Amino acid sequence: MDTAEFRRRGKEMVDYVADYLENIEKRQVYPDVEPGYLRSLIPEEAPEQPETYEDVVKDIERVVMPGITHWHSPYFFAYFPTANSFPAILADMLSGAIGCVGFSWAASPACTELETVMLDWLGKMLNLPEEFLAGTKGKGGGVIQGTASEATLVALLAARCRMVKRILSDDPERPEADIISKLVAYSSDQAHSSVERAGLIGGVRMRKIPSDSKFSVRGEALRKVLEEDKAAGLIPFYVSQFCATLGTTPSCAFDYITEIGPICNTEGIWMHIDAAYAGSAFICPEFRPLLDGVEFADSFNFNPHKWLLVNFDCSTMWVKNRTDIIAAFKMDPLYLKHDHQESGIHTLHTHTHTHTHSICHWQIPLGRRFRSLKIWFVFRMYGLRGLQDHIRKHVALAKEFEALVRVDERFQISAEVVLGLVCFRLKGSNDLNEALLKRINSARRIHLVPCQLSGRFVLRFAVCARTTESRHVQEAWAHITQLATELLRQFPQ
Amino acid sequence: MDTAEFRRRGKEMVDYVADYLENIEKRQVYPDVEPGYLRSLIPEEAPEQPETYEDVVKDIERVVMPGITHWHSPYFFAYFPTANSFPAILADMLSGAIGCVGFSWAASPACTELETVMLDWLGKMLNLPEEFLAGTKGKGGGVIQGTASEATLVALLAARCRMVKRILSDDPERPEADIISKLVAYSSDQAHSSVERAGLIGGVRMRKIPSDSKFSVRGEALRKVLEEDKAAGLIPFYVSQFCATLGTTPSCAFDYITEIGPICNTEGIWMHIDAAYAGSAFICPEFRPLLDGVEFADSFNFNPHKWLLVNFDCSTMWVKNRTDIIAAFKMDPLYLKHDHQESGIHTLHTHTHTHTHSICHWQIPLGRRFRSLKIWFVFRMYGLRGLQDHIRKHVALAKEFEALVRVDERFQISAEVVLGLVCFRLKGSNDLNEALLKRINSARRIHLVPCQLSGRFVLRFAVCARTTESRHVQEAWAHITQLATELLRQFPQ
Numbered sequence: 001m002d003t004a005e006f007r008r009r010g011k012e013m014v015d016y017v018a019d020y021l022e023n024i025e026k027r028q029v030y031p032d033v034e035p036g037y038l039r040s041l042i043p044e045e046a047p048e049q050p051e052t053y054e055d056v057v058k059d060i061e062r063v064v065m066p067g068i069t070h071w072h073s074p075y076f077f078a079y080f081p082t083a084n085s086f087p088a089i090l091a092d093m094l095s096g097a098i099g100c101v102g103f104s105w106a107a108s109p110a111c112t113e114l115e116t117v118m119l120d121w122l123g124k125m126l127n128l129p130e131e132f133l134a135g136t137k138g139k140g141g142g143v144i145q146g147t148a149s150e151a152t153l154v155a156l157l158a159a160r161c162r163m164v165k166r167i168l169s170d171d172p173e174r175p176e177a178d179i180i181s182k183l184v185a186y187s188s189d190q191a192h193s194s195v196e197r198a199g200l201i202g203g204v205r206m207r208k209i210p211s212d213s214k215f216s217v218r219g220e221a222l223r224k225v226l227e228e229d230k231a232a233g234l235i236p237f238y239v240s241q242f243c244a245t246l247g248t249t250p251s252c253a254f255d256y257i258t259e260i261g262p263i264c265n266t267e268g269i270w271m272h273i274d275a276a277y278a279g280s281a282f283i284c285p286e287f288r289p290l291l292d293g294v295e296f297a298d299s300f301n302f303n304p305h306k307w308l309l310v311n312f313d314c315s316t317m318w319v320k321n322r323t324d325i326i327a328a329f330k331m332d333p334l335y336l337k338h339d340h341q342e343s344g345i346h347t348l349h350t351h352t353h354t355h356t357h358s359i360c361h362w363q364i365p366l367g368r369r370f371r372s373l374k375i376w377f378v379f380r381m382y383g384l385r386g387l388q389d390h391i392r393k394h395v396a397l398a399k400e401f402e403a404l405v406r407v408d409e410r411f412q413i414s415a416e417v418v419l420g421l422v423c424f425r426l427k428g429s430n431d432l433n434e435a436l437l438k439r440i441n442s443a444r445r446i447h448l449v450p451c452q453l454s455g456r457f458v459l460r461f462a463v464c465a466r467t468t469e470s471r472h473v474q475e476a477w478a479h480i481t482q483l484a485t486e487l488l489r490q491f492p493q
Numbered sequence: 494m495d496t497a498e499f500r501r502r503g504k505e506m507v508d509y510v511a512d513y514l515e516n517i518e519k520r521q522v523y524p525d526v527e528p529g530y531l532r533s534l535i536p537e538e539a540p541e542q543p544e545t546y547e548d549v550v551k552d553i554e555r556v557v558m559p560g561i562t563h564w565h566s567p568y569f570f571a572y573f574p575t576a577n578s579f580p581a582i583l584a585d586m587l588s589g590a591i592g593c594v595g596f597s598w599a600a601s602p603a604c605t606e607l608e609t610v611m612l613d614w615l616g617k618m619l620n621l622p623e624e625f626l627a628g629t630k631g632k633g634g635g636v637i638q639g640t641a642s643e644a645t646l647v648a649l650l651a652a653r654c655r656m657v658k659r660i661l662s663d664d665p666e667r668p669e670a671d672i673i674s675k676l677v678a679y680s681s682d683q684a685h686s687s688v689e690r691a692g693l694i695g696g697v698r699m700r701k702i703p704s705d706s707k708f709s710v711r712g713e714a715l716r717k718v719l720e721e722d723k724a725a726g727l728i729p730f731y732v733s734q735f736c737a738t739l740g741t742t743p744s745c746a747f748d749y750i751t752e753i754g755p756i757c758n759t760e761g762i763w764m765h766i767d768a769a770y771a772g773s774a775f776i777c778p779e780f781r782p783l784l785d786g787v788e789f790a791d792s793f794n795f796n797p798h799k800w801l802l803v804n805f806d807c808s809t810m811w812v813k814n815r816t817d818i819i820a821a822f823k824m825d826p827l828y829l830k831h832d833h834q835e836s837g838i839h840t841l842h843t844h845t846h847t848h849t850h851s852i853c854h855w856q857i858p859l860g861r862r863f864r865s866l867k868i869w870f871v872f873r874m875y876g877l878r879g880l881q882d883h884i885r886k887h888v889a890l891a892k893e894f895e896a897l898v899r900v901d902e903r904f905q906i907s908a909e910v911v912l913g914l915v916c917f918r919l920k921g922s923n924d925l926n927e928a929l930l931k932r933i934n935s936a937r938r939i940h941l942v943p944c945q946l947s948g949r950f951v952l953r954f955a956v957c958a959r960t961t962e963s964r965h966v967q968e969a970w971a972h973i974t975q976l977a978t979e980l981l982r983q984f985p986q
């Protein structure tokens with residue numbers, strides 16, 4: 001494909017994308033295919049000779065679309081939202097063309113620098129404490145990770161490294177592996193599976209703190225576990241980290257970081273805050289109090305690619321001390337060295353190391369795409385106001401759905417509705433609710449996923465698509481209640 | 494931005510991208526900016542109100558482009574190539590619009606299924622042993638990771654998990670942390686820094702095997718270290734992995750996997766092959782012998798996003814036993830469960846689990862973009878022949894450069910030229926070569942990075958851009974020799 005053909009095909013693709021998104025609600029939100037459907041639709045091997053673009057493009061509707069769960073359909077209420085906006089798509093086109101690999105400042109200075117400044121922009125929008133910003137002289141700063149799972153892992157590794165160093169400074173002869181084997185990290189029993197996985201990967205044992213009746217961890221609960229462990233002589237272990245969640249995946253519950261934070265600070269425990277979904281809401285002053293206590297944290301992460309209209313992948317992470325995180329990863333092969341890193345620039349103008357740091361020391365992968373472009377495009381084309389409007393609209397739609405549930409006596413709300421997620425269920429058995437969900441998802445008109453709260457099978461209704469409106473919510477509820485009525489008629493409780 | 498505006502702006506962006514790539518060689522390959530250049534060019538905060546698209550787009554040339562290292566300029570010879578092609582850009586546009594998060598089969602069946610089939614296509618193109626393919630009944634299969642660093646880490650964690658299980662089966666009471674603290678993994682002393690980093694993250698100690706005069710690890714060298722360690726009673730450790738490199742980063746050297754493989758198999762050591770750069774070349778029959786011995790490996794990885802025209806990120810990894818890798822990660826929260834995973838389908842048609850496996854159990858992140866689309870577009874629009882032509886052209890250009898170096902008596906070739914990388918230097922001191930490189934990169938007409946081989950400072954000339962032609966190579970050499978002449982005149986050796 002030469003440039004001339006790309007110009008033509010690219011414009012056709014722009015129209016295809018526009019048509020797809022414009023008409024997405026006419027498509028069935030969840031696909032009908034059975035596992036293995038795709039293999040028989042395409043050849044078993046790559047073609048020897050080039051095919052035409054027409055051949056390829058006609059297979060989008062024939063092969064791909066029948067197997068798509070349409071996350072951007074306004075009838076999609078499953079999981080959590082994943083962002084999609086036109087400015088982000090445009091920025092990603094540019095990023096694909098530039099196609100730089102931004103593992104160091106020299107590998108493409110704009111890639112590192114725009115990211116640093118965008119994370120400052122976003123940090124200010126969230127009213128993060130100054131310490132988390134890079135500015136021109138700060139010790140902290142932000143970085144884009146691929147996903148919250150990676151951020152969680154990076155935070156755990158940084159906490160592990162800090163604790164190992166601390167212990168080695170008292171006892172330099174002690175083998176590092178021995179120290180690591182004695183580390184322990186805590187999180188809520190509601191924390192995302194990726195927290196446990198981070199422990200598994202980092203070889204750090206995890207302990208879960210029981211959450212309260214609202215699925216939140218209180219300071220008291222953490223203190224109690226710490227004291228029990230100490231009293232029972234169970235602490236040959238070093239508590240290296242507490243991973244707090246703001247907006248848990250099952251029910252969007254919030255740990256009490258104003259209570260937990262001071263305990264962590266006193267005990268020298270790294271506090272990482274995972275606000276993957278909820279974090280976007282903190283740009284609205286009315287939701288910002290949910291982030292109070294962030295000043296006690298060592299690291300903070302959320303996903304603009306969930307709810308801030310920046311397409312996946314864009315998980316933003318801030319730390320108070322860049323050196324903590326760099327220490328956990330740093331390696332310096334010669335092929336990554338560059339003038340501005342090794343020259344006297346650092347000593348002459350120490351502030352510049354904010355810009356010349358190699359971002360590869362902040363993350364698991366070495367390479368990275370130019371992802372800050374889409375933050376830049378989205379923030380500028382929506383403005384803070386436009387982004388706040390988007391958050392507020394989703395929260396209002398969730399409240400609207402909640403109100404509908406509350407007036408139907410057959411149903412109950414299973415967790416406080418704080419942002420865009422409503423957890424609800426039929427009063428009755430888990431089997432009944434599982435049957436209802438099955439009917440909902442089999443009907444294919446809307447799509448939901450379940451969760452478990454205090455042993456109960458619960459349905460999650462998350463407002464997801466950028467284009468979801470009141471009528472979609474109303475329609476969804478009418479559909480759910482109709483299926484519930486049929487179900488209850490067949491299986492009276 | 495509404496759909497109508499997106500149609501217009503999208504088409505403008507297609508033209509911008511086409512113009513950028515069509516005229517890229519007129520741009521200075523390496524930027525002039527100093528660290529911190531960008532911050533002062535843009536506001537300190539995100540705008541309150543939306544800006545217009547015109548405002549944003551005019552900043553591309555004002556703010557971004559002055560800080561770009563143009564990886565796709567035909568004058569870029571640094572690092573290794575990163576892929577860029579029109580079909581991949583088109584596929585990524587589509588992927589951005591669909592914007593699904595493919596962490597499980599149900600989250601978008603096409604995303605999981607196309608990936609599985611594309612990895613089979615690519616596996617066949619590489620003539621990988623049948624065991625690495627998923628097919629409809631295989632135990633193996635492939636997955637797209639973000640980067641080779643992630644693949645290396647995943648392989649290390651899978652090897653760690655397998656060894657821990659093996660030891661626990663003999664000694665079930667032994668604490669897992671104790672076992673992990675006694676694990677050791679080997680790699681070449683030429684291996685990429687990410688190998689050492691994987692060990693650091695996974696808490697597994699790494700030992701480096703000395704490479705030979707051609708920078709390759711031979712079986713004998715591995716055997717010697719193993720025997721020394723055993724004889725010295727130094728093996729309370731369990732050797733969990735050997736990470737072999739095909740095409741090292743400094744010099745594109747190849748470990749002898751036909752020698753190393755059988756040793757690993759006999760000793761129960763997991764052999765992972767990292768062929769990040771070189772792997773793409775194995776689609777050409779004349780280079781495929783470099784992969785002989787892959788049949789001994791447990792896992793194999795390379796980056797189509799380097800040299801196979803599939804834009805970043807696309808690092809393909811195959812394993813012989815999916816269960817090895819899934820065991821290292823598996824967690825099953827309820828919100829990720831879906832019908833086809835938990836229903837009787839598995840037991841009724843066991844072959845379907847190839848398609849219903851949740852890819853999140855294969856990788857560090859939970860979420861993932863629909864990345865197989867770009868493989869599909871690229872392979873079909875180039876055909877195997879087109880891709881082979883691309884590889885062969887780059888190798889021929891490297892040979893052309895090598896020949897130019899060899900006829901100039903002032904220079905020497907520092908490592909065998911096998912693929913698209915030429916390592917060369919002026920006969921003389923490291924300081925002299927460092928000075929030459931500095932002049933080359935300061936002149937900004939071409940861009941190179943160095944490496945260190947046997948203590949010598951060496952220049953790396955990697956053929957990178959899709960559009961590099963003979964004239965660019967000739968011009969680069971004329972430029973280098975001119976700078977060398979000036980340098981030698983000023984500092985006669």
